[in-house]
Amino acid sequence: MDDKNYENKLESFFEGYLKKEPLFINKKILQSNYTPEIILHREEQINQIAEVLAPSLRMEKPSNLFLFGKTGTGKSLVAIYTINKISIIAKKNNLPIKVFYLNCKLKRVADTEYRLISQLCRELGVEVPATGLPTDEVYKIFIREIEQTKTLLLIVLDEIDQLVRKTGDEILYNLTRLNSELKESQIAFIGISNDLVFTDSLDPRVKSSLSEEEFVFPPYDAIQLQEILRERAKMAFREKVVDEGVIEKCAAYAAREHGDARRALELLRVAGEIAERKNETKIATKHIDMAEAKIEKDKILDIITTQPKQFKITLYSILESEGKTGRVRTGEIYEKYKENCKSCFVKPLTQRRVSDIIAELDMLGIINAKVISKGRGGRTREICLAVPAINIPKIFNCLKEGLNL
DNA sequence: AGGTATTCACATGAAACTATTCTCTGAGTTAGG
């Protein structure tokens, strides 16, 4: 009887699913790598960049260019959009212009000097081994390859601040020097950075040659976010699926941070997915709250499952001691950490390393760690969790399982 | 009371080390002529 009932239920679920019209027409439009035809509220920046890059169409090397702005302000989008347009015009007029986009943060793609250059080689169609070669050998391959034909290269280096922080700024010096070694071809760089004061830390020579023009992308305000969301929602969802106030709430949530359009779009997309999964015909404002919680939870669970064991033990130790006292110091955590290591037979790391791990957990947004000085009490990080309280037990258990504690 | 020197408990930096993965090179080996 129960079986029969269950079967019917499942059948009708599938039937219903089939009959039901999906909320989405095209989910891609809400994904972060989507480039829309019209970019709202960035006309000024696009024009400025276009002006700088236009000489490339006459085969003159344009000025190097730097774009600054917080995450989700449309830097990458605008850069990609503009170079794509140039690429199209160039193709139409048979101009030998090549454009590349590299994200320097992507692990194992372009996050070191060697990988950056080898990735460029790969884009040019030369296979370069992932390791084993000296770096200047790869430079040589790259130079040889572009010198074969007279070409103008436009290279976008996204999140270049990450690369420099990790590997130092000689890499930029090497890149700018490339042009003087090239006889036939020329290269122009477009750097993109989240860090507004990034160029201050650079060697002045590098700075002056790499950052000939600079543009700052201001954050979107709530009204602008609303327009962007409306525009995309129109294409992504079927008509009348988005409830009253949903767009506004999405925009408000994202504006609360710093006008992060990427986050706004993600919220809307996830809200749509939740509504669809729940078999609802409309996306309501409550779905946005659920979306926010889900994004947060997924982010953390993803980190927990992918990070190495040492991170897990550290986080577990933080959870343990934070649960009691609210805020904890590095030293306390390290003590707990050592105990925990012993109980799961892992060789503990030095305090130096654990300190770094704590800093990284902070970067990932799982915890809030603020360096404070307590006078004679010394200087330390004051740590508390940055996770909604509801999710804590789940994380706790997840960690516990992962560590066999 | 007011000023300043100390001191705590780590933070932060730099360099060096370990272990792994990969290429390149050249000596030694093999098989065919």
Add this chain to the structure above:
DNA sequence: TAACTCAGAGAATAGTTTCATGTGAATACCTGT
């Protein structure tokens, strides 16, 4: 003699350790009133 194999040298990289230096402000310690 040409082709093949295979060990060893050298690179890149991630994750760490070791050593060294930095640091903000509560407190101890003076000083002069």
